Amino acid sequence: MRQDRFEQQHLPLWEELTLLLDDLERPRRKRQLSADRYARLPWLYRQLCNHYAHARGRHYSPDLEQQLHVLVLQGHRALYRQGGGGWQPLIPFITNGFPRALRRNARYFWLAAALFLLPALLIGVLCYSDPDLIYSVLDEQQVLDIEVMYDPFNGKPGRLEGRSSETDFQMFGYYIANNIGIGFRTFAGGILAGVGTLLLLLFNGLVLGSVAGHLTRIGYQDTFWSFVSGHGAFELTAIVICGAAGLLLAHAIVAPGQWTRLEALKRNARDALKLVMGAALMLLLAAFIEAFWSSSGVASEIKYLVAALLWLLVAAYLAGAGQRGAG
């Protein structure tokens, strides 16, 4: 068949398909065509594929070939779209997806916990016994700031200045931006063969440990521990989970096993993303607790009690949620 007749014969079909595909690319509420018109889409697309193959096989002109190819690409995108492009339902993710993904990758979690907590414990004990050691982790001004923040006579523990509810909100914003950012970076560092994850876990562990050791040594333990123990249930666990996500990526790079590095990376990234997203939600909650509860003037006995409940809650959630009907 000659090119001109071929084009004349099939142009109506291409035009109908273009109309449908253009409409599909609009946001859902702006679409104009009714659902039953889309019923013809798969058939039209397959016809088009046929025409494109003919156009190539018969060596029709390059512009016609290109015109059909662009339409084929557009049709392929519309017909084989994955995941609907929408947001994953959040509730099933919280009740099932996230805790299950974490339990599947428990060994990464424990490894990350060890990398974070062991150095923290070590430097904590050392700072507790050696008053000068803290200065090799933090500089003088930082140590002074921390001492002011957790001074038992400071009505708002964990704050340098300002005791109003306005600073509560301010700190809430700060904790979100800062802590979730650290969580994301800890995850992303995993792709550099784990070096980034490792450094961030160690660094954050050392800072936390040395501050805890130092403040306990100078007798500020009550303000400090009652402040961190509550939100720490979510915050510290979440940072360790982000570390686990980073280690998942690192494992794919360092020891991909039976797959190529690229394939292993893609496989591990799926679970790693679930971990890091779940951890981000936990950090959001932690920021809320830290800004509005941890810094309040409530008696430390009550804070410890609430903290114990929060730790139990986190442990029960991560270990137990989504157990039933797992498959």
Next chain:
Amino acid sequence: MKEAGSPSRFPSSDPQLDTARHYETPEGIALVMRVAGPVVRAWAWAIDLAIRAGVYLLISIPFAYLGGIGTAGTLIGFFLIEWFYPVVFELRSGSTPGKQAMGLLVLHDNGTPVALSPSLIRNLLRAADFLPFLYGAGLVTMLLNRDFKRLGDMAAGTLVVYRDIPPERHPLPSAAPVALPGDFTGEEQQVLLAFGERAARLTRERRAELAGILSELSGREGEAGVEKLYAYASWLARGR
């Protein structure tokens, strides 16, 4: 930019040193995707950076009058834009405004639009690609693989490709058809059709120069040779 040297204009199965990537669909069609290199992606990023800076300003000015809650709003706004600006646009239309302006599109390796999880993966991993400064790691990895993937693209299984636009169709010159003498392969016939199609895009001198290459076939020189080739093209497309 799309005009000359666009590899998909002549889709070919020969191994070529170019940026066209093939993906075979379930219908047995070889899709051609042209992956985008570091320079055009850097431009897209710069445009996005300018837009983000503008949005930062728009957010922080009204919030500056709202005290502590305003500061919280600013910080949270900055955080969301820093990490999720590309995700929102990639899910809506496949590309951020910067990429849109440069004619780029983010797709899965199989040519389908990017979904939520891969989009999140590729954009969270920007933190690693950015190291040690200004996407150093990303640039090195892009140059080390044939698909110009930065680390985030590798983990997410995504490609950044040029958004193909339908070519402007020019009708063949309306010369009276003349049958081609002898046997010609499909490729050779296609060259004549392509010459006819490009008529409107070539200068008179260039047309004559190109037609001169085939003066042995047409038996004519100059403008007359051009007309003869158009006549062949017309015959190929329309028949008698």
